Structure formats: structure tokens, C-alpha cells
Amino acid sequence: MPRCREFDIDHALDQALNAFWLKGYEATSMMDLMAAMGLSKSSFYECFGSKREALLAALRRYSEREMAETRRHFSADVPVAELLAAWVRHSIDPAACRPSQRCGCLIVNIAVELAPHDSEIEDAVRHHLDMLAAFLAETIQRGNAEGSIPVGLDPTHGADLLLNLVAGIQVLVKGGVEPHRLAAIIDVQLKCLFVTSD
Amino acid sequence: MPRCREFDIDHALDQALNAFWLKGYEATSMMDLMAAMGLSKSSFYECFGSKREALLAALRRYSEREMAETRRHFSADVPVAELLAAWVRHSIDPAACRPSQRCGCLIVNIAVELAPHDSEIEDAVRHHLDMLAAFLAETIQRGNAEGSIPVGLDPTHGADLLLNLVAGIQVLVKGGVEPHRLAAIIDVQLKCLFVTSD
DNA sequence: ATTATTTTGGACTGTTCAGTCCATAACTAC
DNA sequence: GTAGTTATGGACTGAACAGTCCAAAATAAT
DSSP: OOOOOSSOHHHHHHHHHHHHHHHOSTTSOHHHHHHHHTOOHHHHHHHHOSHHHHHHHHHHHHHHHHHHHHHHHTTSSSOHHHHHHHHHHHTTOGGGOOSSTTOOOHHHHHHHHTGGGOHHHHHHHHHHHHHHHHHHHHHHHHHHHHTSSOSOSOHHHHHHHHHHHHHHHHHHHHHTOOHHHHHHHHHHHHHHHTTOOO | OOOOOSSOHHHHHHHHHHHHHHHOSTTSOHHHHHHHHTOOHHHHHHHHOSHHHHHHHHHHHHHHHHHHHHHHHTTSSSOHHHHHHHHHHHTTOGGGOOSSTTOOOHHHHHHHHHGGGOHHHHHHHHHHHHHHHHHHHHHHHHHHHHTSSOSOSOHHHHHHHHHHHHHHHHHHHHHTOOHHHHHHHHHHHHHHHTTOOO
């Protein structure tokens, strides 16, 4: 019966996601958002409700995408220790940087900008961090079982340490610390991780 | 000759600093700023020029204060290893949290929000990170000489690792990760740091 | 073709934004 | 006290803000 929607919601959401990723929430105006998404104001509000709801939807999408990509990465038939090292190094690979250089991680950016002032956004951030930490702990455990990661740290502690590593790296990236120093931090940290015990 | 200023510039700057620290740059309006500083619009502009210049001045002040406090902390006559542990743990001490709970570190917040889009602010951030990294490297070296820190890592690598540790922690604080997990991350990381070698 | 339904563009709202400006108040030096 | 200088409060600016609303266009089913 009805006239059907002319744009793809997920594609529009991806564009919104990129806009928030590039400039942050407050600094992204509705004008920026509409231009990035290629939507008129009424289509935007009809579909997403408000700027803040669009951000929440974008966060969910980012989180799902990121987790799916991470799971895929770790499903390769390669020693877990190697996969882990590659995964962490991926976070400072300029070639892998979307949507542009030095935009960091959307979750980290939004956590810093908004999480303490908006509990719904905090929940979205926390949910992603929890999923990621749980998956990393599982992965470390798999590495232990497989033998590529020496049994030492409690896997949940190792996972939190990795979480902290990538969060810190994303901040230093934005702060302009040189890539070779970031690479050194990662190398040293990975060595620590695979040697230390509780 | 002239009528003299009725407010204390440094005190006003501290209030501006707190406002930016609590809400970030974009989300802090001139109204917020004037209310926090107790200044009228004309006094503010006469004295600080613009919102952005006020932020730059606040960043400089924060950096100087933070570095001075850090230097003082490490001047105590206690083994460097202990001072270092206390210094890192201080960053998650709720009692030491100014201006409020979960506001993180001003430099980290601003680095994430603005550094990639404003080179002058990036310079201010970089300057602080460089000062801090240099001081930490020096401190680790002192710990090596003194014997409280085993000679292992290159001190500059150790310093970058510490920098990354506290940056990551500030993000996770804002993201709402539980204090006991943050404490565990710090404990494990410190153990790593004092054991690993290049 | 007509009708029912929904998207769409764009005009419009009132508010808030950072920043300017000036008349007045306050103070110092004489 | 008076003259000279500067800080101050508050009115004012135009632009940008998020969000509303409606008439017109487009589609699908009958």
C-alpha cells in the first residue's frame, strides 16, 4: 500500500556513525548529519527520532560490527597468541583506519565525551566493553588450552589488561603520539602479558 | 591609575578548568563558563579573549599543576617503586577525584574531543604527554640506580607503558568499569612492568 | 484511475550559541 | 575633588542550534 522508503536505513546509519566518529556528538550538527546521511530533516526524524537516538543506534551498530569482525578474525586457524598480537596491532594500522586517520575508536570517544552524563549511553558503552572483555578472556583461555599462550594470568585479568591497552592506545593516537612509540607499547605489553603470572 | 581587577585571574581560570573538565569543551556554554567563573561576559572576553583561548590557558594551567604535583610526589624519600605504584593507584582513588567523580583526566578528555581537529590544542596535549613521559623515564632510571626497580625495560619504554596505563584507566573510568577491575589492571600492569625486559 | 498510506522537501519555530559594544561605575594619581 | 583610566554589567547581534509541521509527491492495492 504505502510508498516505500527510498533510502537504506543501515547505510544511512553507517554514515551517521562515521559523522559521530569523526567529530564527536556535540560537534556534529544536524546539518552535518543530514549531509552525511543524504536525508532530509523529516526523513531523519521520522526514521531515527532524534540526534541522541541516532547516536544510540549508531553505537549499537558499531558494537555489533566490531564484535562480528573480531570473532571472524579469531576464527582463523592460527595460534591464538599470533591472532591476539595481530588484533592489537591492527588498532594502530593506518591502512585499517576508518573512517579517517586518527579518529580512534567510536566507543572510546563517546565514553569519554558522554558516558558520565548519560546513563543510556553509558549502558551501551559498558555493554560493548563487557562483550569484548568476555570474548578476550575466552580467547586467552583458548590460547592456554592450545598451548600458544602460557598459563599465567587469570584470563579475565588478561582480558582487562588488553582492553586497557587498546583504550590507552586510542587516546595516545588522538593525542598525536608517534606510531613507532605506539608499536613499542604494544610489543612490550604483549610480552608482559604472555610472561606475567598472578 | 586605573581601576584594578576585582577577581583573581588564576582562581577564575581554575573554575573554567573545572567546567571544561566536567562537561568537555563543546558542551560547556559561555553561560556555564561565566557562572562557574563568576564573571560577566565583558570581563571574560577582556581577560581571556575567547572560549577557545580560555581552554588553552586552562590546559596550560592544568599541565603545570599536574606536573608540579607529580614532581612533589616523587620527591619523597621512599623507594621509587613504591612511589610509582602509589602514583598510578592515585588515579583511581575516589577521594582524590577532582572536580568530581568519574571526570577522568582533563588532558585525556580534551585529547579525545579536540586534538585531531585543532593543532594548537594538540600541541598543548602533546607537550604535557612529553613532559610526563620524560619525567617518568627519568624516574624509572632513578629506580634502577637505586635498586628498587629491576633493570629490564628501556626506561623510555617503561614510561610510555605507564602513560598508556593511566590513559586507558581514565577511559575505563569514564566507561563505568568497576573500581576493583581497574585496581586489578593496575596491579597486574605494575607487576609486568617490574619484571619484563626488552 | 482512484484511494489510502507514507515518505519527502522545505518552510518555520523558539532557543541558545559565541561574541560585540557601550554607557556607567569604580578606582588611582594628582 | 577632579581628571584620567580601566573594569564592569547588561543590552544587543546575527548565526546556528535541534526539532516541528504540513503540503505535495510517490507508491501500492483495488
